[in-house]
Amino acid sequence: MKVQTVSFEQAGVLAKQFFESPQWGRFVHEGTKPAYTNREKQENVEWAKVNNNKHCAVCLNMNGCCLPVDVIENKMKFPFHENCHCYVVPANNLEITAESPLPKFEGYVFNPEYMHNGKNELFWEWGFVKEDSASLCAELANQAQKSYADVDFKLGKLDAYGQRIDIRVKLQRRNKFEEVSFISGWMLYPDGKIILATPYGGK
Numbered sequence: 001m002k003v004q005t006v007s008f009e010q011a012g013v014l015a016k017q018f019f020e021s022p023q024w025g026r027f028v029h030e031g032t033k034p035a036y037t038n039r040e041k042q043e044n045v046e047w048a049k050v051n052n053n054k055h056c057a058v059c060l061n062m063n064g065c066c067l068p069v070d071v072i073e074n075k076m077k078f079p080f081h082e083n084c085h086c087y088v089v090p091a092n093n094l095e096i097t098a099e100s101p102l103p104k105f106e107g108y109v110f111n112p113e114y115m116h117n118g119k120n121e122l123f124w125e126w127g128f129v130k131e132d133s134a135s136l137c138a139e140l141a142n143q144a145q146k147s148y149a150d151v152d153f154k155l156g157k158l159d160a161y162g163q164r165i166d167i168r169v170k171l172q173r174r175n176k177f178e179e180v181s182f183i184s185g186w187m188l189y190p191d192g193k194i195i196l197a198t199p200y201g202g203k
């Protein structure tokens with residue numbers, strides 16, 4: 001018989017990893033491909049209309065998306081609807097990623113056309129300019145990735161496009177020694193990925 005000896009130190013580390021990482025689950029809608037892009041989500045929304053909701057857009061677009069099991073069980077209404085055939089499987093070795101598309105800042109927040117949208121104006125007020133777009137994207141993605149992985153988020157709106165989550169982010173102002181904090185809105189995508197939907201969603 002082979003006995004594996006584990007030192008207390010190792011056991012401590014093992015226990016810590018085990019207890020501190022929550023179990024994540026992946027939504028499965030059998031027979032369809034997960035939507036990896038906004039365009040594919042849009043196609044699912046259109047397809048659901050055409051097929052008379054035989055396959056509903058919510059389920060098609062949640063296919064492959066991942067959340068902690070505790071959140072699914074206690075904070076969501078799941079199954080999504082009556083006769084929903086979706087189910088949840090354990091998502092092991094999940095790689096959590098967050099993506100913040102450059103056009104959200106370059107083409108929207110810092111677009112003079114939308115600048116008088118009160119939310120976008122805030123970024124100008126804090127001293128940021130269009131040239132900061134790439135670093136703002138990187139900063140937001142970095143913070144959101146950590147918060148999503150640490151389950152430090154609130155569930156936002158669930159609709160035909162899928163589930164949004166709200167994540168609090170902090171930025172250092174460019175024109176004043178002051179930190180600002182606000183809520184940004186992210187859309188769930190398959191395989192533990194989130195993509196920035198709303199740079200500034202509220203205080």
Ligand SMILES: [Zn+2]
Nearest residue numbers: 059084085086
């Ligand atoms: Zn379903």
